[in-house]
Amino acid sequence: MLKKFIFFGVSCLLSLSLSLPVFAQSVSEDIESAITQDLKKSEKQISKIQSNSMNPSIEGSYPVYFLSVNSDTYTPDLDNYLNFDGYLFEVADDGGSNLGLAFTDESVNYSEIVQMSTDTNFSSQMAKAKTLVEYSENSKLIYDMAYRVVALVTPEEDSVKVVMLRDSALNSLNQYEVYDFEDFINKIKTAQEKRIQEASQLDTNEPTSGGGAGITSDDPSSGNTLIFLISTFAVIVAGTVSFIFIRTRKKTFLVD
Numbered sequence: 001m002l003k004k005f006i007f008f009g010v011s012c013l014l015s016l017s018l019s020l021p022v023f024a025q026s027v028s029e030d031i032e033s034a035i036t037q038d039l040k041k042s043e044k045q046i047s048k049i050q051s052n053s054m055n056p057s058i059e060g061s062y063p064v065y066f067l068s069v070n071s072d073t074y075t076p077d078l079d080n081y082l083n084f085d086g087y088l089f090e091v092a093d094d095g096g097s098n099l100g101l102a103f104t105d106e107s108v109n110y111s112e113i114v115q116m117s118t119d120t121n122f123s124s125q126m127a128k129a130k131t132l133v134e135y136s137e138n139s140k141l142i143y144d145m146a147y148r149v150v151a152l153v154t155p156e157e158d159s160v161k162v163v164m165l166r167d168s169a170l171n172s173l174n175q176y177e178v179y180d181f182e183d184f185i186n187k188i189k190t191a192q193e194k195r196i197q198e199a200s201q202l203d204t205n206e207p208t209s210g211g212g213a214g215i216t217s218d219d220p221s222s223g224n225t226l227i228f229l230i231s232t233f234a235v236i237v238a239g240t241v242s243f244i245f246i247r248t249r250k251k252t253f254l255v256d
Contacts, residue, residue, distance in 0.1 A: 027061040027087050034111040055094040064088045066144040069188050125165040132163045
């Protein structure tokens with residue numbers, strides 16, 4: 001009876017681990033193989049952006065996360081702030097030249113490229129960042145263009161460290177500077193609150209220019225919507241990386 005119970009428990013654990021592959025800090029061979037095949041299909045589109053692209057292949061891959069900074073009170077649990085977003089692949093040609101990045105996510109079951117970027121600086125920046133913290137299989141990569149943050153988060157013995165791969169002027173975060181995770185989150189929250197405060201200073205009840213009637217509303221959500229739109233616009237304008245979207249087939253090519 002005891003042996004059956006132990007066998008059942010082990011089976012459950014194995015089943016659970018196999019059913020949650022997206023949380024692993026490495027990319028499975030099946031996913032890499034699928035993306036490699038999709039790169040071959042996309043070679044013509046890639047060559048329109050990168051003229052030297054010949055036989056593109058994957059040079060490295062990472063799970064990627066986006067930020068969620070909504071809680072008023074800081075907690076040390078990374079899961080409260082980092083959300084799994086798919087996988088990032090470093091792409092190079094047959095001569096070893098860096099072509100940029102490819103991304104896949106759950107919307108295509110991690111089997112196709114959903115987005116490509118000519119971010120050719122990532123590989124060298126990631127290599128440098130790894131030397132500044134105790135990089136391990138528990139490290140997590142943030143690649144979040146909404147917050148304009150590309151950073152490596154690494155749990156260490158007594159704390160969690162964050163090293164920025166590039167400047168984020170929007171959040172007063174500097175390239176290759178190492179932050180405690182709490183300080184990192186607080187800087188982002190402070191910048192976010194500042195943008196909302198600046199937007200809220202716009203009085204939507206004031207008459208519009210030219211003497212026309214002002215726009216008023218009893219719906220409290222209307223003011224919040226305006227603040228959200230203005231804040232979002234500020235995030236986009238203040239970002240240090242500009243993207244031109246070129247849509248081909250189902251893929252989006254991001255040109256830095």
